[in-house]
Structures are given as C-alpha cells and as structure tokens.
Amino acid sequence: MNVEDAGRRPTIYDVAAAAGVSKSLVSLVLQGSPRVSPARRAAVEQAIAELRYRPSRAAATLAGSRTRTIGVLIEDYRNLWFVELLTGLQLELAPLGYRVAVEELTLNASVDASPVDGLLALRVEGIVIATEPTEEMASVANIPVVIAGSRELVLPGADVVANDDHLGGRLATEHLLDLGHRRIGYVRTATAEAGGDRARHAGYASELRSAGIEPSTPMWWEPGSGTIRVGRRPMPLRDALSGPAAPTAVFVWNDHGAIGLIEACEASGISVPRDLSVVGFDNIAVAALNRISLTTVAQPLDFQAEKAVAMLLDRLNGAVTGKPRHLSVPVELRARGSTGPPRRARARA
Amino acid sequence: MNVEDAGRRPTIYDVAAAAGVSKSLVSLVLQGSPRVSPARRAAVEQAIAELRYRPSRAAATLAGSRTRTIGVLIEDYRNLWFVELLTGLQLELAPLGYRVAVEELTLNASVDASPVDGLLALRVEGIVIATEPTEEMASVANIPVVIAGSRELVLPGADVVANDDHLGGRLATEHLLDLGHRRIGYVRTATAEAGGDRARHAGYASELRSAGIEPSTPMWWEPGSGTIRVGRRPMPLRDALSGPAAPTAVFVWNDHGAIGLIEACEASGISVPRDLSVVGFDNIAVAALNRISLTTVAQPLDFQAEKAVAMLLDRLNGAVTGKPRHLSVPVELRARGSTGPPRRARARA
DNA sequence: CTGAAAGCGCTTACAG
DNA sequence: CTGAAAGCGCTTACAG
Numbered sequence: 001m002n003v004e005d006a007g008r009r010p011t012i013y014d015v016a017a018a019a020g021v022s023k024s025l026v027s028l029v030l031q032g033s034p035r036v037s038p039a040r041r042a043a044v045e046q047a048i049a050e051l052r053y054r055p056s057r058a059a060a061t062l063a064g065s066r067t068r069t070i071g072v073l074i075e076d077y078r079n080l081w082f083v084e085l086l087t088g089l090q091l092e093l094a095p096l097g098y099r100v101a102v103e104e105l106t107l108n109a110s111v112d113a114s115p116v117d118g119l120l121a122l123r124v125e126g127i128v129i130a131t132e133p134t135e136e137m138a139s140v141a142n143i144p145v146v147i148a149g150s151r152e153l154v155l156p157g158a159d160v161v162a163n164d165d166h167l168g169g170r171l172a173t174e175h176l177l178d179l180g181h182r183r184i185g186y187v188r189t190a191t192a193e194a195g196g197d198r199a200r201h202a203g204y205a206s207e208l209r210s211a212g213i214e215p216s217t218p219m220w221w222e223p224g225s226g227t228i229r230v231g232r233r234p235m236p237l238r239d240a241l242s243g244p245a246a247p248t249a250v251f252v253w254n255d256h257g258a259i260g261l262i263e264a265c266e267a268s269g270i271s272v273p274r275d276l277s278v279v280g281f282d283n284i285a286v287a288a289l290n291r292i293s294l295t296t297v298a299q300p301l302d303f304q305a306e307k308a309v310a311m312l313l314d315r316l317n318g319a320v321t322g323k324p325r326h327l328s329v330p331v332e333l334r335a336r337g338s339t340g341p342p343r344r345a346r347a348r349a
Numbered sequence: 350m351n352v353e354d355a356g357r358r359p360t361i362y363d364v365a366a367a368a369g370v371s372k373s374l375v376s377l378v379l380q381g382s383p384r385v386s387p388a389r390r391a392a393v394e395q396a397i398a399e400l401r402y403r404p405s406r407a408a409a410t411l412a413g414s415r416t417r418t419i420g421v422l423i424e425d426y427r428n429l430w431f432v433e434l435l436t437g438l439q440l441e442l443a444p445l446g447y448r449v450a451v452e453e454l455t456l457n458a459s460v461d462a463s464p465v466d467g468l469l470a471l472r473v474e475g476i477v478i479a480t481e482p483t484e485e486m487a488s489v490a491n492i493p494v495v496i497a498g499s500r501e502l503v504l505p506g507a508d509v510v511a512n513d514d515h516l517g518g519r520l521a522t523e524h525l526l527d528l529g530h531r532r533i534g535y536v537r538t539a540t541a542e543a544g545g546d547r548a549r550h551a552g553y554a555s556e557l558r559s560a561g562i563e564p565s566t567p568m569w570w571e572p573g574s575g576t577i578r579v580g581r582r583p584m585p586l587r588d589a590l591s592g593p594a595a596p597t598a599v600f601v602w603n604d605h606g607a608i609g610l611i612e613a614c615e616a617s618g619i620s621v622p623r624d625l626s627v628v629g630f631d632n633i634a635v636a637a638l639n640r641i642s643l644t645t646v647a648q649p650l651d652f653q654a655e656k657a658v659a660m661l662l663d664r665l666n667g668a669v670t671g672k673p674r675h676l677s678v679p680v681e682l683r684a685r686g687s688t689g690p691p692r693r694a695r696a697r698a
Numbered sequence: 699c700t701g702a703a704a705g706c707g708c709t710t711a712c713a714g
Numbered sequence: 715c716t717g718a719a720a721g722c723g724c725t726t727a728c729a730g
Binding site: 028061 | 708
C-alpha cells in the first residue's frame, strides 16, 4: 500500500525523494526553519503525510546537540507529592518546548545500573531530582541538576529548591499550641525522608521550646499497625495516644502517615479530633475531602516546580554560573477538621 | 581531572583506547556477551568506571534494531487508575529487561504533534494505550498495540484487554437490589469515558430490567457542583437525590465521581448511606479508607497489566499473528459502608 | 575470542 | 533559498 508496508520505516531520504528535494531541506522543514520556500515546504509536508513519516528521535539526538529533554527522578508514581510536582514541572516545561523524561526509582530499579543512568543515557539536558538524593547521584555533575524538596544531602554543584520545612514544623505546632494543647507528639513513619522529616521535627521542637515546653521523644509508626514505637518501646495506640499522660495532639511528618494514623486511631477507639488532634504535612488532594478534613501544612508545589525549572534554565542558558543556589519556598497552614481543642476530661483536672 | 572535564562526553572510543581494545569489544562487553575473555572484560569495565562512561541510548537505538522500550499512553498522572495500571505494567516489564516510556496526554499535548508521535519517535517496540483510543492513534498499526481498559473504539489490528464493565454494572446494581433499593439512579460525570461508561450503564440497566424495574434517565454531574442534570434538566442535589420520588441509591460510573458526589451530597444535607446509598467503580486506594468506605467494583489492574504485557510479547515474538484478540477480565464487588438498606421513612409508607 | 568496516537516520556547517 | 558531505556514537555481520 505504501512504503511502510514494505516493512521498512520511511526515512528522511524517502521523504526527500518523494518531494523531489534534498535530505537537508527536509531536515530544515522539520525544524521549522524560515529559510525554505513555501512551495518546497508544502511539497515536503505532503510527502511526510503521504509516507506517514515520523522522525527518529534517536538519530536527531545523535546528530544534533540538543535533546530538549529534562529528566526527572521520582520515587514512586503512587505518591501524590511526586505526581503534583511532576505536573508542575511539565506545565512549566512544555511551553518551552522541553519534554520530560521520568525515571521512577521504585519500579525501574532493575532496568538501569544506577538511578541516573537511564536519564543520562537519554542525554537529557538537565535533571530534577525529586527524591532524596544519594551519593550515587553525584556523578551527574556535568549537566545542570536541581534538587527539589530536599535539603539534606547536597550534591556538589546542584541547585536546591525546597519548601521551608522548619517553618512548616513551627506553624503546625503553633496551631496546636493556640488550640490549647500542651502535650504534643511528633510522629514519623517508615517512609520518612531524612531531610524533610528532620527539619520538620526541628521546627516543631523549637516552637515547643519557645512556649516553654520540652518536646517528648518522637514516635515511630508503621502505617497500618496497631502499635506505635515511643522511643524504642512499641505500645498499643490506645496506650500511647490516650490516657492522662499521653499527647492530646500529634504532628505527623506527612499526610499519608497522618491519614493512616487517623484511621488506625479510630479503629482503636480514639476519636479524631475529640480525643486526639492530628496535623499532617503536604496537603495532598485527599486531605481536603470533608470526610478526611486533615489539618496540614501546604507546600506550593507549583511554585516549587516553577523555581526548579527557572534554576535549570538559568544554568542551561549560562545566565547563572558558579556556586549552587539554595532557595526556600514558604509553606502555609491549612486548618481543617482533624484538629480541635484538647478535651478537658483528658486533663483529669 | 578526567576526560569529562575536557568538556566532551567519553564515547565507546575513549573506553576502547583506555582499555587497549577495539570499539567492537567494548560494545560486546556492554551487551554482556559471553564471548569476551575475562581479562579484557575487566580492563574494559575498569576503563568504563574510570572515564565514567555512559552509553548513548540514541546511538544504540540508531545502530541496533531493538530499543527494548514499550510506550504507554496515559491520560493523566493524577488519576490513580492510570498509575495503578502503569505500576502493574512496569512490574511485568522490568524483569524482562524492558523499560517503559510514558506519554501523558493532558500535559504533554503541546510538545508532540499527535499523542503517539512522541512514542513512535522513541522507536518503542510496542504500545499500551491506556486512554480512550482515538482515530488518530490508528497510525500506530505497524507495531504491536494493546488497548487496556476500553473496548469502545477498536483500532485496526490492536489487541484489547478490558475489565468486564457490563458485569461490573450488574454486580453494583444487584448489590443495591439485594439491599432493598428499587429506585436506583445512574450517574456519569464530565470525565466519563465513552466505552466504560456505556458498558457499565448497560449492565446496570439489564440488571434492573431482570428485576422488573425500568431504569430511569441517567444523571450527569459536574464534580463539585451543587446541581445535577437529570436528563436535560439541572436540579439541586437535594431535589434530585432526596424526596419521595428520588432514587434511594445511585451507581456512579467511577470512584472519583462517587467520592465527590458523597461530599457534595453531605454538603447538601443528604447523608450517605442513611439517605442515599452510593456505589462507585474502580476501587481506587482512597475508597478503602474507613472515613470514605466506598462500596465499589474492583478491577484487577495487576491482572490486566499482566495480560496486556503477555499480549504485546506474543506479538513481538511472533508467537501470535493475525486477528486481534479481545480479552475480558472479571471484576468484583467490594461492599463497604457507603451502601445500606433504604430508609423506610423515605418510602412514606 | 577479537578487530576493521559499513551503516543506522538524522543535523550542521559549508558552499553555492 | 538549496544541495553535497561529514559526522554524531553506537551495533552488527564479516573476517580472522
């Protein structure tokens, strides 16, 4: 029927032959160059359509210098935080003609040697690391890299854009203090990322101390579990989170954990917010559902995405060189239904 | 410090020179060929490590025949249905050494000419279409294509794997009938996909008819809205979903819509399931939260992913040729808290 | 087990 | 505005 059916994909050569021009001209048309006469352009476009020609990105990448692709490293598509950041990055990048190549760590691990290898093999022009960076990733250093969302391990030469986790921890704690809570716990979960978790905890602790309260030992909870570790000791949720000496409120390092904990508490007969107030961090979409109504700290992910792209572009254009920049973006408290004043009865006063 | 710092990426040539072997040998080592002596292999591997050499996928793709990449077309990363299917596909494909290239329609539209163009330019070996297929996509015909999740528009030559939507509609309706409901509505939303929605509705209608009940006009709801269209007429939720003649239960075409509708109903003073039972479809992760507890129809997405990959591989290996195959995978009802018996009071009996 | 050579499908100066 | 030529970094037969 046509060239394709002959078993071979049409190439720029076939197009040139069909249009009666040279290879180079076809290439110019493909790139939308203005220095092509309308008549020839039309001929080439018609040939492209007839042959159902699709340029090979591999050849273009190999021959040309630019791939117009930015690599993004994420941990897991199932985590809404990454997805929302990714969405923001795409919205910023698409109008600039850049495509995004996503490398997911959790599920792609077996295919590539190292997390960044797959991206480097694609010859991406820059990389956004949206996971907790590891030493391994340091080998990326010869293309621009921006780390989004984490501030802990700083790779040499990488710009950083992260939300102000410390401020977030303070805001969450301040909110609980304002409601009248005095015994306020901090909960981390299995998926806690070193950097974010640490800074949020530091903000929490500093806010408590300015109120003259000594923070208690952080708790560690495995989502789904009916027990929680206080320091080293595993305790049933009921014992750890209700009773006269227990906290009347907890700040959980992220929303996933907070929502899970609320579910587990209610399964253990601890009502939220009546018996226990819970604050999360991230403001993922479900947190806003009435049925969930989680008080949380919102990160402006679109703003973070915007900044990450700007930093990358500055390096790509050469507009900025030299020392890595570190940008902190503000966060905001979203007070919802999972927090309320402590129960008087609980104080046994 | 090393070759990289000279500004040029190291190539297979640099590696060959450093290891004192030919280009071809390096290539063989990269591909893990067994016909390389251990000594030379070690020399090459050391050179690779020292030079921090990363092969160019573009060159490999261009020179070789196989890209070992499967393209996946999804609508939106923010929709959990796609993400769960994608996860399943990756889990199947990674052990086989295939990588997945994802093309997202919603956000990538501006970069590529047509949805499949980006994928074809990558020279993917096969494509999984996880969105509602369009005529446009028919041009993919010369590589294996499997359509996942939809059965409506069948592209020439494409295999299809879809859940049994008709059965799902029947199960949802049967559940409501068993609870004692007789006035059962069907709700579609703005994002309803022609295929799935139609089959679910057909299942719903046939189940009602076997119970001797004539289905009423489907309703159309814009998520977030306080009104709902019954046929052509917009009505406040209160009027449409409570009152003596209103349905006592609704089957919403998918979970996103169902959860949104529950929220909107409760905002309008209609309590679920006391005043209205709601069934969804998909069994997305949030549906299982106690606070949500949505009765829904579960699709075995991992099973669907497995089948999609198997079908693709059969075509790639040439194990299967000829007519497209259509596979239906079963679905299951998950009864939860959003459904209950109708209120006697509502019947005004 | 190893090397020299051709070629994959483009882009990019370089001439005209 | 257009064409001929070189080359991007690999893989793959083909010899040895």
